[in-house]
Amino acid sequence: AQSVTQLGSHVSVSEGALVLLRCNYSSSVPPYLFWYVQYPNQGLQLLLKYTSAATLVKGINGFEAEFKKSETSFHLTKPSAHMSDAAEYFCAVSDRGTNKLVFGAGTILRVKS
Amino acid sequence: EPEVTQTPSHQVTQMGQEVILRCVPISNHLYFYWYRQILGQKVEFLVSFYNNEISEKSEIFDDQFSVERPDGSNFTLKIRSTKLEDSAMYFCASSDSGGRFEQYFGPGTRLTVT
Numbered sequence: 001a002q003s004v005t006q007l008g009s010h011v012s013v014s015e016g017a018l019v020l021l022r023c024n025y026s027s028s029v030p031p032y033l034f035w036y037v038q039y040p041n042q043g044l045q046l047l048l049k050y051t052s053a054a055t056l057v058k059g060i061n062g063f064e065a066e067f068k069k070s071e072t073s074f075h076l077t078k079p080s081a082h083m084s085d086a087a088e089y090f091c092a093v094s095d096r097g098t099n100k101l102v103f104g105a106g107t108i109l110r111v112k113s
Numbered sequence: 114e115p116e117v118t119q120t121p122s123h124q125v126t127q128m129g130q131e132v133i134l135r136c137v138p139i140s141n142h143l144y145f146y147w148y149r150q151i152l153g154q155k156v157e158f159l160v161s162f163y164n165n166e167i168s169e170k171s172e173i174f175d176d177q178f179s180v181e182r183p184d185g186s187n188f189t190l191k192i193r194s195t196k197l198e199d200s201a202m203y204f205c206a207s208s209d210s211g212g213r214f215e216q217y218f219g220p221g222t223r224l225t226v227t
Contacts, residue, residue: 034215036218041220042220043117043204043218043219043220043221044156044204044206044218045218046215046216046217049215090156092156098169099144099146099161099163099168099169099208100146100158100161100169100171101146101148101156101158101216102158103148103155103156103157104155105154105155106155106156
């Protein structure tokens with residue numbers, strides 16, 4: 001069964017520093033890949049998605065992610081963290097032929113001033 | 114901007130009682146989903162619904178659970194006889210197509226079973 005691993009349940013960065021949140025999937029066939037963000041007391045908001053077009057995907061709020069088939073990874077990055085980026089980030093995958101999303105455990109991003 | 118809405122935001126019920134969680138998906142979407150997140154655990158898929166029938170369900174979605182689209186706008190999740198372990202945040206989502214198309218999530222209903 002498909003699984004998603006997010007390394008680091010908590011990541012802390014300084015404001016203005018690089019954000020790197022890691023995600024690895026288990027499928028041998030490249031799935032569809034998504035990053036969602038959840039702010040306190042809110043639902044999940046889509047940041048970006050990979051659906052087999054360009055391997056470098058740009059999303060909202062300055063985030064981007066690169067699909068690397070050889071590493072089965074889809075890490076999320078942002079060059080310069082802002083205080084408003086503090087939230088929980090979820091990587092999710094959807095195998096081709098299914099509509100369900102399989103989520104990682106989530107990474108809580110803390111941004112220090 | 115269209116959004117998925119869910120009611121109530123918080124539901125407290127006693128063990129053994131029936132609960133109905135309600136969702137209004139985005140109006141032109143065709144696929145509907147329920148997920149849940151037990152405190153401290155991953156978001157888990159429960160069920161997907163398309164063309165007025167369940168298209169996929171997880172092992173969690175047993176006979177205690179049912180879904181319905183009673184009219185053109187609402188999508189409901191019913192738990193017939195709640196257990197303590199049903200306490201979780203329940204998220205509704207919708208998409209205009211399946212697979213590679215993003216799912217739009219509602220804010221969730223926190224269900225507490227006492």
